[in-house]
Amino acid sequence: ELKVEQNPLFLSMQEGKNYTIYCNYSTTSDRLYWYRQDPGKSLESLFVLLSNGAVKQEGRLMASLDTKARLSTLHITAAVHDLSATYFCAVDDRNNDMRFGAGTRLTVKP
Amino acid sequence: DSGVTQTPKHLITATGQRVTLRCSPRSGDLSVYWYQQSLDQGLQFLIQYYNGEERAKGNILERFSAQQFPDLHSELNLSSLELGDSALYFCASSNGGAGYGYTFGSGTRLTVV
Numbered sequence: 506e507l508k509v510e511q512n513p514l515f516l517s518m519q520e521g522k523n524y525t526i527y528c529n530y531s532t533t534s535d536r537l538y539w540y541r542q543d544p545g546k547s548l549e550s551l552f553v554l555l556s557n558g559a560v561k562q563e564g565r566l567m568a569s570l571d572t573k574a575r576l577s578t579l580h581i582t583a584a585v586h587d588l589s590a591t592y593f594c595a596v597d598d599r600n601n602d603m604r605f606g607a608g609t610r611l612t613v614k615p
Numbered sequence: 616d617s618g619v620t621q622t623p624k625h626l627i628t629a630t631g632q633r634v635t636l637r638c639s640p641r642s643g644d645l646s647v648y649w650y651q652q653s654l655d656q657g658l659q660f661l662i663q664y665y666n667g668e669e670r671a672k673g674n675i676l677e678r679f680s681a682q683q684f685p686d687l688h689s690e691l692n693l694s695s696l697e698l699g700d701s702a703l704y705f706c707a708s709s710n711g712g713a714g715y716g717y718t719f720g721s722g723t724r725l726t727v728v
Contacts, residue, residue: 536716538716538717540716540719545703545724546721546722547617547705547719547720547721547722548705548707548719549719550715550716550717550718553715553716593658595716595717597716602660602663602671603648603660603716603717604660605650605657605658605660607657608657608658
């Protein structure tokens, strides 16, 4: 069974600092997705990573995928308060079945 | 607006009751997925339908059932409700292609009292 592990689960950062969220998964896959969820809201797609070595950037967020290590990272650069949310990674096991990590609750403090 | 429509947005009901949650997928998407999100269990995959047929099953209780209709909308039926069933229920849809992942609806918040 496909397992997806994120760490850390909780992250409190100061504004202006950098940090990385890690997503490990247990089976071969080259389809990795990152989502953002604000409290009580739906999940918003951030990045779709479809090949080994894929790197995508949007604003202060950058996501990468290493399929050999079965690892994706979401790097936050110079955090701002608006980035406070829960971030989920999800892996597609090619059976059209997506499994989500437990989520990383990010709080950015002034 | 993501294009995935879920109704109702909020639902309050008593233990032992039955409710139906509805989802209309994004236009052109054949797959519908249901997820349950609670504070202690995170985002749990319940069930997937593809073009009217059940494709995959996750941690769905026997008290829960779902179906996808010919017009591709889907319903999730929850019966004999318990307090622990209180959660956010999300529907997501996809066209099966890898390029976009899933598109999520805004969810139905179910409160069982």
